[in-house]
Amino acid sequence: MDMVLIAAQSLDGFITKHSEPGTAFTSPEDKAYFRRILAGFDACLFGGETYRVSRDFIRERLPGPALRVVMTRSPERYAAEAIAERLEFTDAAPAALVAGLRARDFKRCAVLGGSHVHSLFFEAGLVDEVWLTVEPVLFGGGTPLLARRAEVGLVLQATEKLGANTLLLHYRVVR
Numbered sequence: 001m002d003m004v005l006i007a008a009q010s011l012d013g014f015i016t017k018h019s020e021p022g023t024a025f026t027s028p029e030d031k032a033y034f035r036r037i038l039a040g041f042d043a044c045l046f047g048g049e050t051y052r053v054s055r056d057f058i059r060e061r062l063p064g065p066a067l068r069v070v071m072t073r074s075p076e077r078y079a080a081e082a083i084a085e086r087l088e089f090t091d092a093a094p095a096a097l098v099a100g101l102r103a104r105d106f107k108r109c110a111v112l113g114g115s116h117v118h119s120l121f122f123e124a125g126l127v128d129e130v131w132l133t134v135e136p137v138l139f140g141g142g143t144p145l146l147a148r149r150a151e152v153g154l155v156l157q158a159t160e161k162l163g164a165n166t167l168l169l170h171y172r173v174v175r
């Protein structure tokens, strides 16, 4: 199964502006691109914090993937919010989660943040590609792309200007 990490960040590497949760800082062009590309995935996953911040969007307005998986240490807390085959909550480790999706014949999974989930999947060696939008802003602080130290090599595969000042970078992860 292909695992693609998709994120938008400031030029200095933050996926939130300061302590504001959410992605209000991203450009209209990135928002349109994000909606468009999700159609190419049949599963996607989020961390519990991203789910709590963007609950309505993830539940009701997120286009694309049939299945949304939320990683939480307390899946039982969300039992009333779960929707079979549509919105699932799990405390499975990344390797078990991916093996479970593969066994159910899912083909392409988007890893949609936040930073803790990014780190978990890189640490498990389970990210194949990174699709990164770089917005033309500097924040000097915020939630970083990764929650913990890492050393991951990447090969640049493609670049695109999403808008006058917004760059999209496609990388393949070196294994």
Ligand SMILES: NC(=O)c1ccc[n+]([C@@H]2O[C@H](COP(=O)([O-])OP(=O)(O)OC[C@H]3O[C@@H](n4cnc5c(N)ncnc54)[C@H](OP(=O)(O)O)[C@@H]3O)[C@@H](O)[C@H]2O)c1
Residues within 6 Å of the ligand: 006, 007, 008, 009, 014, 015, 016, 020, 021, 022, 023, 046, 047, 048, 049, 050, 051, 053, 054, 071, 072, 073, 074, 090, 091, 092, 093, 112, 113, 114, 115, 116, 117, 118, 120, 143, 147
């Ligand atoms: N710019 C972007 O592209 C982008 C993308 C996504 C998110 N964001 C932003 O990033 C922020 C959230 O990022 P974040 O790093 O704070 O949080 P996060 O990665 O979304 O979620 C962290 C949560 O994941 C769960 N978790 C962590 N380790 C786990 C494990 N080993 N097993 C199971 N569950 C585990 C825990 O949930 P429980 O507390 O429920 O146990 C933890 O609180 C939000 O403000 C969001 O809007 C930005």
